[in-house]
Amino acid sequence: MIPRYSRPDMVAIWSPETRFRIWYEIEAHACDAMADLGVIPKENAAAVWKAKDVGFNVARIDEIEAVTKHDVIAFLTHLAEIIGNDEARFVHQGMTSSDVLDTCFNVQLVRAADILIADLKGLLATLKRRAFEHKDTIRIGRSHGIHAEPTTMGLTFARFYAEMDRNLSRLRDARAEIATGAISGAVGTFANIDPAVEDHVCARLGLVPEPISTQVIPRDRHAAFFAALGVVASSVENVATEIRHMQRTEVLEAEEFFAKGQKGSSAMPHKRNPVLTENLTGLARLVRMAVVPAMENVALWHERDISHSSVERNIGPDATITLDFALSRLTGVIDKLVIYPDNMMANLDKFRGLVHSQRVLLALTQKGVSREDSYRLVQRNAMRVWEQGADFMAELKADPEVTAALGHAEIEEKFDLGYHTKHVGTIFARVFGDD
Numbered sequence: 001m002i003p004r005y006s007r008p009d010m011v012a013i014w015s016p017e018t019r020f021r022i023w024y025e026i027e028a029h030a031c032d033a034m035a036d037l038g039v040i041p042k043e044n045a046a047a048v049w050k051a052k053d054v055g056f057n058v059a060r061i062d063e064i065e066a067v068t069k070h071d072v073i074a075f076l077t078h079l080a081e082i083i084g085n086d087e088a089r090f091v092h093q094g095m096t097s098s099d100v101l102d103t104c105f106n107v108q109l110v111r112a113a114d115i116l117i118a119d120l121k122g123l124l125a126t127l128k129r130r131a132f133e134h135k136d137t138i139r140i141g142r143s144h145g146i147h148a149e150p151t152t153m154g155l156t157f158a159r160f161y162a163e164m165d166r167n168l169s170r171l172r173d174a175r176a177e178i179a180t181g182a183i184s185g186a187v188g189t190f191a192n193i194d195p196a197v198e199d200h201v202c203a204r205l206g207l208v209p210e211p212i213s214t215q216v217i218p219r220d221r222h223a224a225f226f227a228a229l230g231v232v233a234s235s236v237e238n239v240a241t242e243i244r245h246m247q248r249t250e251v252l253e254a255e256e257f258f259a260k261g262q263k264g265s266s267a268m269p270h271k272r273n274p275v276l277t278e279n280l281t282g283l284a285r286l287v288r289m290a291v292v293p294a295m296e297n298v299a300l301w302h303e304r305d306i307s308h309s310s311v312e313r314n315i316g317p318d319a320t321i322t323l324d325f326a327l328s329r330l331t332g333v334i335d336k337l338v339i340y341p342d343n344m345m346a347n348l349d350k351f352r353g354l355v356h357s358q359r360v361l362l363a364l365t366q367k368g369v370s371r372e373d374s375y376r377l378v379q380r381n382a383m384r385v386w387e388q389g390a391d392f393m394a395e396l397k398a399d400p401e402v403t404a405a406l407g408h409a410e411i412e413e414k415f416d417l418g419y420h421t422k423h424v425g426t427i428f429a430r431v432f433g434d435d
Helices: 008-013 016-036 042-051 058-068 071-083 097-133 153-178 195-205 220-247 275-288 291-296 309-336 341-348 354-366 371-388 392-397 408-413 424-432
Strands: 138-143 146-152
Touching: 008 097, 008 309, 016 042, 016 058, 016 071, 016 097, 016 195, 042 071, 058 071, 071 097, 097 153, 097 195, 097 220, 097 309, 097 424, 138 153, 138 341, 146 153, 146 341, 146 354, 153 220, 153 424, 220 275, 220 291, 220 309, 275 309, 291 309, 354 371, 354 392, 371 392, 392 408
Parallel strands: none
Antiparallel strands: 138 146
């Protein structure tokens, strides 16, 4: 991913230096386990750790790989240069390249998941704070982009909180599913390496042994991981889309914070555009772009092939780096989002009480009017508001068929905004618990 959309901690996970460090730890821990089993001399296993404080020369490894055309062999050759050929002669014994590559990749995905989980926790805290801040800030709810009935800005934040909380669970599940390692040798039979070596390496790396690997760790795990990232990205876009709508000039119920000195347009000085949330919409597409290739990686030939390899070298860094950046950016947007309660009320009143039509409909049915006739009477008066700019309450009071069932005071009572917010506390308790 380009530096513009990257944060250093996530980028570091995917650096060549980190990758080679993990490879080294896999090989060194495997040597320790084999020495404990008496398969290799203890002094040789100990010698491997001489490279612990030595930075691996990425350029040298690349130079060797240019000849060998094999990245793991290039790394092992460089390791032997550091600790000595005789000391290194038992390194990688009984192992295959996928033992190193797959176990390393999963370590990286676990570390990336830890960052993403922390990102989500930060976003959740911000959404919760804004939800309680605007728990009773009334705004119009919309369906199909059209005014429906009153809701509150707090409920808007609360539903995004609940969605992101589900995403937190998804990420935790994805992390658990991907946290496996395999040191099982060619075609995964342990023919040349004891399963105890796998147990030891996985324990040291915070993984669990893959129950059955076929020289590679099964890619359904990775498909589930990247699918979870795709869902999180879609939720990011969901929030971003709502903010973009609220910032439209005709709506202007909220807008992204506009900093001093910020410019909205090179041509029109008045512009304050929702550039951050538009950016998030695009970034979400990039994360979701990884999902289908990850699913296509599940089907490999027999015990292994490397058709998945080039895909994962790209989507591993790109999807996690992009989502990390997007979650951080969204948290900042929510934290500084400017809310306009007066504009919310103005929008709600734009059609002069029309949003209370359902209450009038229900009241008529409760007075003995059939639902079909009740709907006809309410819609007839509502259309005058739509088409002529009339006042809904006044039209209802002037309609003899309506007043035959409802008195003026009863009609007025149906326009009480508090009716629509009476269960906000109940919903908040469901979302936030005792808080």
